[in-house]
Amino acid sequence: MDATGGGTATRIREAAIARFGRDGFDAGLRAIAADAGVTAGLVVHHFGSKDGLRRACDARVLRLIREEKAKTLTSGTSEMLLTQLAEVERFAPLVLYLLRSLQAGGELAAELIVQLTTDAEKYLTAGEAAGVILPSRDRAARARYLAYQSAGGMLLWFTLHGVGAPGTFRTAFRQYVDEVTQPALELFAQGLLVDRTMLDDFLMQVPDPPEDGSPSAS
Amino acid sequence: MDATGGGTATRIREAAIARFGRDGFDAGLRAIAADAGVTAGLVVHHFGSKDGLRRACDARVLRLIREEKAKTLTSGTSEMLLTQLAEVERFAPLVLYLLRSLQAGGELAAELIVQLTTDAEKYLTAGEAAGVILPSRDRAARARYLAYQSAGGMLLWFTLHGVGAPGTFRTAFRQYVDEVTQPALELFAQGLLVDRTMLDDFLMQVPDPPEDGSPSAS
DNA sequence: AGCTACGTTAAACAGCCGTTCAACGGAAGG
DNA sequence: CCTTCCGTTGAACGGCTGTTTAACGTAGCT
Numbered sequence: 001m002d003a004t005g006g007g008t009a010t011r012i013r014e015a016a017i018a019r020f021g022r023d024g025f026d027a028g029l030r031a032i033a034a035d036a037g038v039t040a041g042l043v044v045h046h047f048g049s050k051d052g053l054r055r056a057c058d059a060r061v062l063r064l065i066r067e068e069k070a071k072t073l074t075s076g077t078s079e080m081l082l083t084q085l086a087e088v089e090r091f092a093p094l095v096l097y098l099l100r101s102l103q104a105g106g107e108l109a110a111e112l113i114v115q116l117t118t119d120a121e122k123y124l125t126a127g128e129a130a131g132v133i134l135p136s137r138d139r140a141a142r143a144r145y146l147a148y149q150s151a152g153g154m155l156l157w158f159t160l161h162g163v164g165a166p167g168t169f170r171t172a173f174r175q176y177v178d179e180v181t182q183p184a185l186e187l188f189a190q191g192l193l194v195d196r197t198m199l200d201d202f203l204m205q206v207p208d209p210p211e212d213g214s215p216s217a218s
Numbered sequence: 219m220d221a222t223g224g225g226t227a228t229r230i231r232e233a234a235i236a237r238f239g240r241d242g243f244d245a246g247l248r249a250i251a252a253d254a255g256v257t258a259g260l261v262v263h264h265f266g267s268k269d270g271l272r273r274a275c276d277a278r279v280l281r282l283i284r285e286e287k288a289k290t291l292t293s294g295t296s297e298m299l300l301t302q303l304a305e306v307e308r309f310a311p312l313v314l315y316l317l318r319s320l321q322a323g324g325e326l327a328a329e330l331i332v333q334l335t336t337d338a339e340k341y342l343t344a345g346e347a348a349g350v351i352l353p354s355r356d357r358a359a360r361a362r363y364l365a366y367q368s369a370g371g372m373l374l375w376f377t378l379h380g381v382g383a384p385g386t387f388r389t390a391f392r393q394y395v396d397e398v399t400q401p402a403l404e405l406f407a408q409g410l411l412v413d414r415t416m417l418d419d420f421l422m423q424v425p426d427p428p429e430d431g432s433p434s435a436s
Numbered sequence: 437a438g439c440t441a442c443g444t445t446a447a448a449c450a451g452c453c454g455t456t457c458a459a460c461g462g463a464a465g466g
Numbered sequence: 467c468c469t470t471c472c473g474t475t476g477a478a479c480g481g482c483t484g485t486t487t488a489a490c491g492t493a494g495c496t
Binding site for chain 1: 244320321322323327328331349350351352354355356359360362363364366367368369370371372373374375377378380397398399400401402403404405406407408409410411412413414416417420421424
């Protein structure tokens with residue numbers, strides 16, 4: 001029932017994820033139904049409404065993310081990242097769906113950013129403990145900043161480069177990584193400014209550094 | 219003819235910019251027409267089609283940007299930035315329209331990113347010449363990276379915080395700046411990593427540094 | 437005055453949308 | 467065998483979309 005090959009409802013949901021990822025959430029029910037080889041009426045019969053279908057897709061994608069993340073955590077640590085990057089096209093429909101979600105906003109997008117922020121904060125903590133990452137005055141704010149910037153930059157890049165057509169994803173993703181890696185590493189390794197005067201000036205204006213683990217914003 | 223108070227077509231265009239900014243480009247012609255106090259037929263009579271109206275809005279917004287940018291360049295340099303930030307709500311409809319353009323893609327969005335990238339590169343060049351910014355191995359790539367990250371991060375933040383309702387803009391913008399400034403300054407001033415091993419490892423794998431002024435990507 | 441041109445409206449049109457309904461087919465259970 | 471249920475279909479409905487068309491009024495020109 002839960003296997004990949006399974007029932008008609010599963011096939012419809014999978015087709016919806018792919019179609020939503022390609023065309024955005026304005027895609028029609030009839031197009032999705034045609035992709036799944038069924039009729040529009042059957043879709044709403046199984047999922048109640050288009051919004052129900054959307055929520056089912058969101059739940060499915062969120063579940064896949066959690067499963068894949070758990071799989072990554074239990075298995076390798078560093079080299080796994082490269083192999084996962086290599087088989088990124090296997091996750092192309094999922095990533096496209098996620099990008100559309102970020103583009104449209106909504107609960108799944110918010111949850112994704114929360115997860116990205118949480119993960120980033122973990123990595124920052126581990127990196128500081130290992131002595132490879134400089135500590136921040138507000139680790140939570142830094143994690144949130146990094147999550148928004150990286151996800152938003154990728155979203156904007158894919159939006160402007162008109163991603164969506166099948167088969168384009170792997171090439172586009174590779175190009176994006178190629179364009180971004182060096183400037184990002186440069187910025188992370190040496191910063192941008194030669195001294196700290198701008199930062200210190202700002203810190204003089206904002207006199208309260210956060211002290212304990214309380215979050216710095218909602 | 220070009221003044222703000224002017225003709226009906228101008229009023230329709232202005233209403234369209236505001237409505238597109240609030241509701242996105244899926245907003246109906248009748249809603250725009252009602253905002254302008256006219257009928258839907260008149261809109262298409264003046265602009266040919268909805269796409270014509272959209273193009274007119276794009277052109278108008280682009281013209282406003284160029285005018286405002288020229289005004290900023292000819293007048294003050296640094297303190298002007300703060301006063302301009304203070305009266306940001308005067309440009310709220312324009313910025314909302316721009317965010318919707320970035321969200322949807324298209325020519326205006328691409329042009330905007332090009333302008334941001336070009337400006338960033340100028341600032342980087344000036345900063346390097348003044349000795350306050352560390353030079354990059356690929357200044358164009360760095361400028362493009364910064365443009366995508368900053369614009370994309372802001373776009374994503376506003377998308378997830380459901381901006382669009384009138385009057386919300388100033389508060390939301392202020393909150394975004396407050397959240398982003400410190401982590402960004404920290405990152406720009408000190409970077410993220412304690413040493414350059416990751417950067418050097420990457421530079422070893424990619425043996426060709428760009429040499430002259432030729433762009434590093436299309 | 438008559439004519440023309442233009443801004444403007446209201447109504448109608450075709451098309452797509454999500455959703456509803458009645459009916460059909462086949463399999464399962466009594 | 468008959469019945470009951472469930473997956474599935476095709477057609478229909480109301481509503482919204484962008485666009486077209488005919489008509490109306492008015493201003494300006496001859």
